[in-house]
Amino acid sequence: MKPKWLKLAFLFAVAFAAVALVACGGDDEEEPGATATTPSEQATAAETATETVKQYDEGASDTEIKIGGCYPYSGPAAAYGTIGKSVEAYFKMVNEQGGVNGRQINFITRDDQYSPDKAVQCARELVEQEKVLFMFNTLGTPSNSAIWDYLNQKGIPHLFVSTGATKWGEDPESHPWTMGWQPPYQTESIVYSEWLLQNKPDAKIAVLYQNDDYGKDHLEGLKKGLGDKYDELVVAEATYATSDASVNPQVAQLKESGADTFFIFATPKFATQALIAAAQIGWKPLIFLNSVSQSIPAVIEPVIEQAGPEAVSNMYSTLYIKDPGDPQWADDPAIKEYLEFMEKYYPDGNPLDGFNIYGYAVAQTLVEGVLKPAGDNLTRANIMEKARSIKDLRVDVLLPGILINTGPDDYYPIEAEQLAKFDPAQKKWVLEGEVIDVSGKLQQ
Amino acid sequence: MDTVRRIDWRRNWFIFALILGAILLPVSGPIDRGVLRLLRPISIFALFFGIVGVLTLLGAIYLGPIAERSRRNLRLLQAFGALLIFIAFLVAPAYADNIPYVTTYKLTVALQWVMVVVGINLLTGYTGQISLGQGAYFAIGGYLLAIASFREWSLPWGVSLILAPIFTGILGFLFGFPALRFKGPYLALATLALAVVISPVAKRFEDFTGGVQGIPMYGQINTWGIFGDDYERFLYYFSLVAAAAMLLIVWNIMHSRLGRALIAIRDNEVAAAAMGVNTALYKTTAFGIAAAFAGFAGAINAATIQFVSPDQYSVLVSIRVFVGAVIGGVASVLGAVVGGLFTQLIPDIAAGISDAAPDAIQAVILVVFMYAMRGGFAGFVEQTWRYGRQGVQLLRPERAAEEREGRAAAPVTSSQEQA
Numbered sequence: 130m131k132p133k134w135l136k137l138a139f140l141f142a143v144a145f146a147a148v149a150l151v152a153c154g155g156d157d158e159e160e161p162g163a164t165a166t167t168p169s170e171q172a173t174a175a176e177t178a179t180e181t182v183k184q185y186d187e188g189a190s191d192t193e194i195k196i197g198g199c200y201p202y203s204g205p206a207a208a209y210g211t212i213g214k215s216v217e218a219y220f221k222m223v224n225e226q227g228g229v230n231g232r233q234i235n236f237i238t239r240d241d242q243y244s245p246d247k248a249v250q251c252a253r254e255l256v257e258q259e260k261v262l263f264m265f266n267t268l269g270t271p272s273n274s275a276i277w278d279y280l281n282q283k284g285i286p287h288l289f290v291s292t293g294a295t296k297w298g299e300d301p302e303s304h305p306w307t308m309g310w311q312p313p314y315q316t317e318s319i320v321y322s323e324w325l326l327q328n329k330p331d332a333k334i335a336v337l338y339q340n341d342d343y344g345k346d347h348l349e350g351l352k353k354g355l356g357d358k359y360d361e362l363v364v365a366e367a368t369y370a371t372s373d374a375s376v377n378p379q380v381a382q383l384k385e386s387g388a389d390t391f392f393i394f395a396t397p398k399f400a401t402q403a404l405i406a407a408a409q410i411g412w413k414p415l416i417f418l419n420s421v422s423q424s425i426p427a428v429i430e431p432v433i434e435q436a437g438p439e440a441v442s443n444m445y446s447t448l449y450i451k452d453p454g455d456p457q458w459a460d461d462p463a464i465k466e467y468l469e470f471m472e473k474y475y476p477d478g479n480p481l482d483g484f485n486i487y488g489y490a491v492a493q494t495l496v497e498g499v500l501k502p503a504g505d506n507l508t509r510a511n512i513m514e515k516a517r518s519i520k521d522l523r524v525d526v527l528l529p530g531i532l533i534n535t536g537p538d539d540y541y542p543i544e545a546e547q548l549a550k551f552d553p554a555q556k557k558w559v560l561e562g563e564v565i566d567v568s569g570k571l572q573q
Numbered sequence: 574m575d576t577v578r579r580i581d582w583r584r585n586w587f588i589f590a591l592i593l594g595a596i597l598l599p600v601s602g603p604i605d606r607g608v609l610r611l612l613r614p615i616s617i618f619a620l621f622f623g624i625v626g627v628l629t630l631l632g633a634i635y636l637g638p639i640a641e642r643s644r645r646n647l648r649l650l651q652a653f654g655a656l657l658i659f660i661a662f663l664v665a666p667a668y669a670d671n672i673p674y675v676t677t678y679k680l681t682v683a684l685q686w687v688m689v690v691v692g693i694n695l696l697t698g699y700t701g702q703i704s705l706g707q708g709a710y711f712a713i714g715g716y717l718l719a720i721a722s723f724r725e726w727s728l729p730w731g732v733s734l735i736l737a738p739i740f741t742g743i744l745g746f747l748f749g750f751p752a753l754r755f756k757g758p759y760l761a762l763a764t765l766a767l768a769v770v771i772s773p774v775a776k777r778f779e780d781f782t783g784g785v786q787g788i789p790m791y792g793q794i795n796t797w798g799i800f801g802d803d804y805e806r807f808l809y810y811f812s813l814v815a816a817a818a819m820l821l822i823v824w825n826i827m828h829s830r831l832g833r834a835l836i837a838i839r840d841n842e843v844a845a846a847a848m849g850v851n852t853a854l855y856k857t858t859a860f861g862i863a864a865a866f867a868g869f870a871g872a873i874n875a876a877t878i879q880f881v882s883p884d885q886y887s888v889l890v891s892i893r894v895f896v897g898a899v900i901g902g903v904a905s906v907l908g909a910v911v912g913g914l915f916t917q918l919i920p921d922i923a924a925g926i927s928d929a930a931p932d933a934i935q936a937v938i939l940v941v942f943m944y945a946m947r948g949g950f951a952g953f954v955e956q957t958w959r960y961g962r963q964g965v966q967l968l969r970p971e972r973a974a975e976e977r978e979g980r981a982a983a984p985v986t987s988s989q990e991q992a
C-alpha cells in the first residue's frame with residue numbers, strides 16, 4: 130500500500146505547485162492604456178508638448194510602426210483577401226523606399242474567415258499580444274461590428290474600415306475611434322438622386338432592395354437624396370431576402386406600378402436575376418445598378434448572355450476609383466505607377482482586380498494622409514487626430530476631382546462619386562458628366 | 574533494399590517521422606522560396622507526431638506492466654494522465670501567450686469547442702448517431718444568452734447560462750424523435766439541415782435577434798467579483814471547469830448502465846432492443862445531452878466573444894466541430910480535448926503557413942491526419958500503446974502473429990475505448 134500513498138502525495142505536490150504558479154502569474158498582465166477617453170481629450174493633452182518631441186504609444190518606436198488588420202483569407206468571402214495582400218505590398222514598397230519618417234511599417238494581418246467571432250479573436254490578439262499601434266482596413270460589416278465596441282473602449286484607432294455601411298461615420302461621439310473610407314451606401318444613393326433630380330426630375334421610380342441593413346442603408350440614402358420629393362417620385366418599393374430563390378415576382382410587381390426608373394440595391398446574384406427578369410417581361414426602364422453589383426464578369430456578362438445587350442443598354446452605376454483595365458487610363462501616370470507596383474511588389478495578384486487597386490488606394494491614404502503628417506508623435510490620440518483632419522488629400526488612383534476630407538464631425542473620407550453608363554458595345558463602364566460631390570449631405 | 578522493403582512502415586511511421594523531422598527542421602530554417610517554404614511546417618508536424626508516438630511507446634513499455642497488474646492501477650494511471658492534462662490547462666495562462674498561434678483567449682474558445690466535441694463523442698462515438706447539426710444548438714445557446722440577458726428581458730447572465738443548456742437540451746431531445754426514423758447518412762443530412770437553417774432564421778427575426786448587426790454585449794458582463802475584474806481569466810477558468818465537468822459526466826455515463834446501453838445500440842440496435850434496451854428513449858436522451866452541452870458552450874462562447882450575429886453561426890461551425898471530433902478520435906475523452914484544440918487552432922495555423930490558400934492547407938492536413946491515423950489522435954495513441962505492449966517490431970516479422978497469440982492470454986486493456 131505504500132506506493133499508493135507516495136503517488137497521492139506526489140499528486141498533491143504537483144497540484145499545489147500548479148495553483149501557486151497560477152496565482153503568481155496573475156499579477157503581471159495588467160493592461161496599460163485600457164482606460165477609454167475620447168481622442169480629442171487625449172489630443173489636447175498631447176498638444177501641450179511640442180510635436181518635435183518624439184512620443185510613442187505601444188506599437189511605435191524609432192524604427193517601426195506596428196499596424197494590424199483582419200481579412201478573410203479563407204472561407205466563403207476569401208475573394209476579398211487580396212485587399213489585405215495588396216495593402217501589405219504597398220507598405221513593403223514604402224518600406225523599401227525608406228519607410229515613413231524613417232520608420233518601417235510592420236503590417237500584421239490575421240485570417241478572420243469573414244466570421245465575427247474570429248474577427249474578435251483577431252483584433253484581441255493583434256492588440257493584446259502583437260501590441261499594434263492601431264487597426265487598419267479590417268474588412269466586412271459584421272466583422273467590424275463585432276470589434277468596434279472593443280476597440281473604442283480600449284482607445285485603439287480603427288481606421289479606414291473596408292465596408293460600405295454608413296454607420297461607421299454616423300456617430301463620431303459614441304465611437305470616436307472608428308472611421309470608414311470608401312463612399313458609404315447612402316452617399317452612393319444620394320449621388321444617384323442628385324443626378325436624377327437634375328436630368329429626369331419627373332421620373333417614376335421603382336426600388337428593389339435587399340431586406341437587411343445593407344439594402345435599407347441604400348434606401349435611406351435615396352430618401353435623404355430626394356428629400357421631400359421622395360413620396361412623389363417613388364411609386365413602388367419591393368424587398369427580397371437572401372434566402373429567396375428568385376426576385377422575378379418582385380420585378381413583375383414593380384413593372385406593374387408603371388415606373389420608368391429602376392433602382393437595384395442588390396448583391397450580384399440577385400442583381401443578375403433582376404436585370405434578366407426585367408428584360409424578359411419587356412420592361413425597359415432607366416436602371417441604376419448599385420456599385421456592389423457592377424462587376425462585368427459576375428453580373429453583366431451573364432445578363433447579356435441570357436437577355437441580350439438591350440437589357441443593359443440604359444444602365445448607370447457609380448465609380449470613384451480608376452479602372453486599371455480601362456483604355457482611357459492607359460497613359461495615366463497614376464495607373465502606370467500602380468501597374469508597376471503590382472508587377473514588382475505583388476506579382477501573384479491580378480492587377481485588373483478592382484480589389485487590388487482598392488488596397489493600393491486605401492494604403493496610400495493612410496501613409497500620405499495620416500502617418501506622414503503624424504511625424505514623430507506616434508500616439509494613438511495623435512493618429513486619430515490626424516485622421517480627423519485630412520484636408521483635400523489627393524490619392525491619384527481615385528477619379529480626377531475626388532479629394533479626401535475629414536473633420537471632427539466628418540468621419541466620411543470619400544463623399545464624391547461619378548456616374549458611369551454601361552456601354553454594351555465596348556463592354557465597359559463609360560464615365561458620364563462630372564464628379565458629384567455630396568459632402569455634408571449625409572449628416573442632414 | 575530487401576531490408577527497406579521489409580520495414581513495417583504502417584506501424585512504425587512515427588519513428589521515421591521523428592527522424593525526418595529532426596533532420597529537416599534545422600535545414601528548412603533559412604529556406605524561404607516558393608513551395609520549399611512548406612518544408613518547415615511539414616517538419617514540425619512530423620516531429621510532433623514522432624514525439625507523441627515515441628512517448629506513447631515509452632509509456633507502453635515502462636508504465637504498461639504497472640497498468641496491467643490490476644484494474645485499480647490502470648484507473649490510477651488514467652486519473653494521473655487526466656490530472657496532468659488538467660494541470661497543463663490550469664497553468665496555461667502563465668505560458669500560453671508564448672506559444673505561437675495560442676493565446677489564453679483562444680484557449681478559452683478551444684475549451685468551449687471541447688464541450689461541443691464531447692457531446693458529439695457521446696452521440697456519434699458511443700451511440701452511433703451522426704449529427705452535423707451541433708452548430709445549431711451552439712447558436713441557439715449564444716442567442717439565448719444575448720437575447721434573454723442583453724436585449725429583451727435583462728435577466729442576470731448567470732441565469733441565462735443555466736437556461737441555455739436546459740432549453741437546447743429539451744430541443745435536442747425533441748429533435749431526437751423525428752431523428753429516430755433516420756439512420757447513417759440520412760440522419761447526417763437531417764441534422765445538417767438544422768445547421769443550415771439557423772443563420773437565415775436569425776436574420777429573419779430581426780426584431781429579436783438584431784439581424785445582421787447582431788447583438789453587442791461588450792463590457793456589460795460582470796464576473797460576480799471572481800478574479801477581481803479580470804474578465805479574461807474568469808472566463809478561462811470558468812470554461813475550464815465546465816469542460817472538465819462535462820468530460821467527467823461523459824466518462825461517468827460511459828461507465829454506467831446508460832453508457833452500456835448506448836454502446837449496445839451502436840454495435841447492434843436490434844440485439845440491444847431484444848435485450849430489453851429502450852432504444853428510442855436512450856437515443857433521444859443522447860441527442861438531448863449532446864445538444865445541452867453544445868447549448869451551454871454556445872452561451873459561454875457568446876459571453877466570451879461578447880457579440881452574436883448570424884454570420885458567426887454558419888453551417889461551417891457544425892462541420893468544423895465534427896471534423897474536430899473525428900480528428901481527435903470519436904469515442905474517447907482524450908479525443909475530445911484534442912478535437913477542441915484542433916477546431917480552434919488549425920485554421921490559424923493553416924493561414925500562418927500560407928495565406929494564399931489556407932483552405933487547401935487545411936484540407937491537406939485533414940487528409941494526412943485521416944490517412945496516418947484512422948482512429949483519430951486518440952486512436953493513434955491507443956494503437957501505438959498496444960503496439961508497444963506487443964513488443965516493437967521494426968521489421969515485419971513472420972512470427973509476429975504467433976507472438977501475439979502468446980500474449981493474448983493476458984488481454985490488454987488500454988486507456989481508451991476504440992471506436
